[in-house]
Amino acid sequence: MLEQRQQPPVPATVARMDEIAESLRRVSQRIDEHNAHRNPEALTSARIAKLAEEVGETSAAWLGTTGMNPRKGYTHTRGAVKAEALDVAVTALALWEHLDGNRGRVLNSLAEHVRYLDERGLESAIGAREARPDVRHEGSRAELIELLNQQAEGWHHLANDRLQREALDGAAKLEAGDSSVQVENTVYEVTDVDSTPPPTAWSGASGEAPITAGGCTHVVDR
Ligand SMILES: [Mg+2]
Numbered sequence: 001m002l003e004q005r006q007q008p009p010v011p012a013t014v015a016r017m018d019e020i021a022e023s024l025r026r027v028s029q030r031i032d033e034h035n036a037h038r039n040p041e042a043l044t045s046a047r048i049a050k051l052a053e054e055v056g057e058t059s060a061a062w063l064g065t066t067g068m069n070p071r072k073g074y075t076h077t078r079g080a081v082k083a084e085a086l087d088v089a090v091t092a093l094a095l096w097e098h099l100d101g102n103r104g105r106v107l108n109s110l111a112e113h114v115r116y117l118d119e120r121g122l123e124s125a126i127g128a129r130e131a132r133p134d135v136r137h138e139g140s141r142a143e144l145i146e147l148l149n150q151q152a153e154g155w156h157h158l159a160n161d162r163l164q165r166e167a168l169d170g171a172a173k174l175e176a177g178d179s180s181v182q183v184e185n186t187v188y189e190v191t192d193v194d195s196t197p198p199p200t201a202w203s204g205a206s207g208e209a210p211i212t213a214g215g216c217t218h219v220v221d222r
Contacts, residue, residue, distance in 0.1 A: 021105075021106065024107070025097050025103065028098045028102050029102040031098070044098065050095075051091045060076075061080040061083075063076075065081055093106045093110065096109065096110075135185060136186070136187040137187070137188045138190075139191060141190045141192065145174050149171050152164045170183045170188060
């Protein structure tokens with residue numbers, strides 16, 4: 001008989017975030033309290049030096065994994081490198097807590113920073129694409145609407161609401177009868193002359209050619 005497993009009401013990782021934040025705050029505060037008699041700038045310098053030390057340990061563990069040093073041989077495992085990488089992460093987060101007065105806010109800041117980096121990476125990708133020549137997709141109205149809807153879903157998964165909206169708007173315009181739309185630097189050009197609207201014409205209700213994924217032509221203008 002199969003064992004029935006109940007899902008916890010809240011994912012464990014989410015439920016533990018506050019605990020992790022509090023642990024990081026305690027770790028940092030403990031170090032600060034232990035060194036409270038020292039010059040504050042010297043203490044901060046030491047916290048930064050500690051971060052550099054952990055980075056060095058990560059490098060040493062990797063070298064020990066590769067066996068590059070003939071005198072030492074294979075002294076570490078990949079797991080040891082991963083453990084040192086976590087030491088780097090925790091030391092950096094604790095340093096942030098120290099600089100923020102040990103108020104337990106580092107994970108909030110981390111979440112914001114990760115989101116910022118993610119969005120900036122996406123914007124860079126868009127910028128790189130803008131620097132390239134225009135891309136043109138040619139195909140039937142149904143194929144291009146399908147393609148734009150797929151791309152809208154992709155942008156949704158990448159949390160880019162603007163491009164998701166533009167792709168959906170483009171699909172709607174094609175559906176309404178436009179023969180060409182542009183989303184960012186990509187032009188979608190309807191090349192089949194028989195697929196004029198109304199919108200139901202491509203939905204399969206009137207004998208329109210079926211949607212074939214990936215059937216449209218992809219053209220790069222030079
Ligand atoms: Mg270490």
